[in-house]
Amino acid sequence: MAEFDYDVLVIGAGPGGYVAAIRAAQLGLKTACAEGRETLGGTCLNVGCIPSKAMLHASEYYDAAANGTMESMGVEVKPKLNLDKMHGQRRDAVKQLTGGIEFLFKKNKVDWLKGYATFKDAHSVEVAGKTVTAKNIVIATGSSVTPLPGVEIDEKIIVSSTGALELEKVPEHMVVIGGGVIGLELGSVWRRLGAKVTCVEFLDQILPGMDDDIRKEAHKIFKKQGIDFKLSTKVTAVEVKGKKATLTMEPAKGGDSETLEADCVLVAIGRRPNTEGLGLEAIGLEVNKRGQIETDHDFRTKVDGVWAIGDVVPGPMLAHKAEDEGIAVAENIAGLTGIVNHDIIPGVVYTFPEIAGVGLTEAEAKEKYGEVKVGKFPMLANSRAKTNHEPDGSVKIIADAKTDRVVGVWCIAVPAGTMIAQAAQAMEFGATSEDIAYTCHAHPTHSEAIKEAAMAVQGKPIHI
Numbered sequence: 288m289a290e291f292d293y294d295v296l297v298i299g300a301g302p303g304g305y306v307a308a309i310r311a312a313q314l315g316l317k318t319a320c321a322e323g324r325e326t327l328g329g330t331c332l333n334v335g336c337i338p339s340k341a342m343l344h345a346s347e348y349y350d351a352a353a354n355g356t357m358e359s360m361g362v363e364v365k366p367k368l369n370l371d372k373m374h375g376q377r378r379d380a381v382k383q384l385t386g387g388i389e390f391l392f393k394k395n396k397v398d399w400l401k402g403y404a405t406f407k408d409a410h411s412v413e414v415a416g417k418t419v420t421a422k423n424i425v426i427a428t429g430s431s432v433t434p435l436p437g438v439e440i441d442e443k444i445i446v447s448s449t450g451a452l453e454l455e456k457v458p459e460h461m462v463v464i465g466g467g468v469i470g471l472e473l474g475s476v477w478r479r480l481g482a483k484v485t486c487v488e489f490l491d492q493i494l495p496g497m498d499d500d501i502r503k504e505a506h507k508i509f510k511k512q513g514i515d516f517k518l519s520t521k522v523t524a525v526e527v528k529g530k531k532a533t534l535t536m537e538p539a540k541g542g543d544s545e546t547l548e549a550d551c552v553l554v555a556i557g558r559r560p561n562t563e564g565l566g567l568e569a570i571g572l573e574v575n576k577r578g579q580i581e582t583d584h585d586f587r588t589k590v591d592g593v594w595a596i597g598d599v600v601p602g603p604m605l606a607h608k609a610e611d612e613g614i615a616v617a618e619n620i621a622g623l624t625g626i627v628n629h630d631i632i633p634g635v636v637y638t639f640p641e642i643a644g645v646g647l648t649e650a651e652a653k654e655k656y657g658e659v660k661v662g663k664f665p666m667l668a669n670s671r672a673k674t675n676h677e678p679d680g681s682v683k684i685i686a687d688a689k690t691d692r693v694v695g696v697w698c699i700a701v702p703a704g705t706m707i708a709q710a711a712q713a714m715e716f717g718a719t720s721e722d723i724a725y726t727c728h729a730h731p732t733h734s735e736a737i738k739e740a741a742m743a744v745q746g747k748p749i750h751i
């Protein structure tokens with residue numbers, strides 16, 4: 288009898304876990320994946336990336352019809368919202384994609400262990416009352432919503448991102464607590480469908496972690512679209528009476544408090560790693576101050592045979608980062624060399640226009656390299672964006688002044704999330720701004736703005 292039931296047991300079937308399990312099986316390892324949810328795909332497919340994009344995409348069509356964009360192009364329609372149907376297509380997308388992972392598990396012979404797993408020791412876990420052993424165990428338990436102390440989420444009036452995807456009617460006034468990616472994406476959905484949206488942010492600017500110019504420009508664009516912002520403001524309490532919530536807020540640096548009424552409050556202040564109930568104490572594994580599991584470069588924890596990836600480990604909480612770590616950890620377990628370059632992980636906000644970045648902000652680049660060269664190009668001067676009535680946004684490229692090597696690319700453009708892939712690839716290949724400037728880009732495309740911004744680093748853009 289084999290010493291272990293499996294070569295690899297992955298805990299959690301989000302984009303980190305399911306990808307790790309599939310790659311481990313592809314590499315000939317006997318693999319199982321434990322998942323407590325009813326469906327595979329984790330946060331991303333069930334309540335995150337996919338359903339939010341389904342609502343963003345559908346609401347974008349509604350908004351284009353309602354706000355005059357379509358009319359300005361000669362398409363005259365009067366939109367009528369069928370919210371049930373919009374939710375239906377969201378649920379359908381989720382069903383198809385989570386079912387797709389089930390198919391991939393079967394195809395690759397990954398056993399799905401249904402239930403939440405708890406460590407008994409470093410090589411065994413209990414799932415649904417059964418003990419399962421494995422030579423290697425990968426923790427990919429992801430993250431869940433960070434609660435706001437004193438504010439109880441009821442998923443009706445005070446909602447998390449999960450509840451905000453499911454609202455049965457368009458709120459009159461939605462207050463979003465937190466001006467990060469999730470708050471702005473879901474705030475945008477309901478603003479487009481007719482809600483008044485106010486975003487309350489503790490910091491003095493939205494989108495923490497992004498380049499300062501991009502943050503300022505994004506703020507202006509969202510304001511123009513009708514979202515109200517209360518920056519440098521702290522929510523101290525939310526009280527629900529009947530169908531209304533009253534928020535009490537005060538300036539972040541102290542001062543007089545004020546109140547705001549809403550019929551929906553979205554708490555979007557971040558996410559925290561899932562380690563509760565995992566039984567880490569049984570294997571002597573501790574979490575850091577932020578509740579994350581620390582690993583080395585190969586995704587090994589300090590316990591032999593136990594590995595960790597995705598939202599539960601440090602780094603940006605993003606699905607593609609989790610997926611890449613999933614591939615790398617499986618390859619490392621199989622004795623290959625699995626690497627993730629954490630310096631080049633693109634981040635995207637899927638609003639209209641999209642906001643994307645990869646690498647360092649200008650401030651970070653200055654700190655790291657001393658002197659930097661910056662090239663900027665406005666989308667207003669990009670022929671495709673202008674023709675499509677999409678003038679908002681810009682591209683910013685930051686290069687090390689000594690070597691011209693590109694160290695950061697930031698853009699706001701309708702397809703910024705797609706455009707940023709070329710920047711990430713160029714940076715992986717160690718490209719200079721000159722390399723990008725002399726790469727032929729198809730015309731007319733939004734991506735030409737990246738070429739022009741690279742030419743601007745050289746001081747010679749053509750179209751501005």
Ligand SMILES: Cc1cc2nc3c(=O)[nH]c(=O)nc-3n(C[C@H](O)[C@H](O)[C@H](O)COP(=O)(O)OP(=O)(O)OC[C@H]3O[C@@H](n4cnc5c(N)ncnc54)[C@H](O)[C@@H]3O)c2cc1C
Binds near residue numbers: 300304
């Ligand atoms: C509204 C929203 C929108 C988002 N949009 C994007 C986006 O557009 N792009 C992007 O890159 N990222 C996005 N994210 C973030 C993305 O969803 C996460 O970064 C990603 O899902 C992390 O993957 P993961 O595999 O680490 O964990 P998760 O996807 O969280 O999956 C972990 C899984 O583990 C399971 N689990 C936990 N504990 C146990 C246990 N003990 N036993 C068995 N199973 C367990 C959970 O049930 C869960 O299914 C979004 C998140 C939200 C909430």
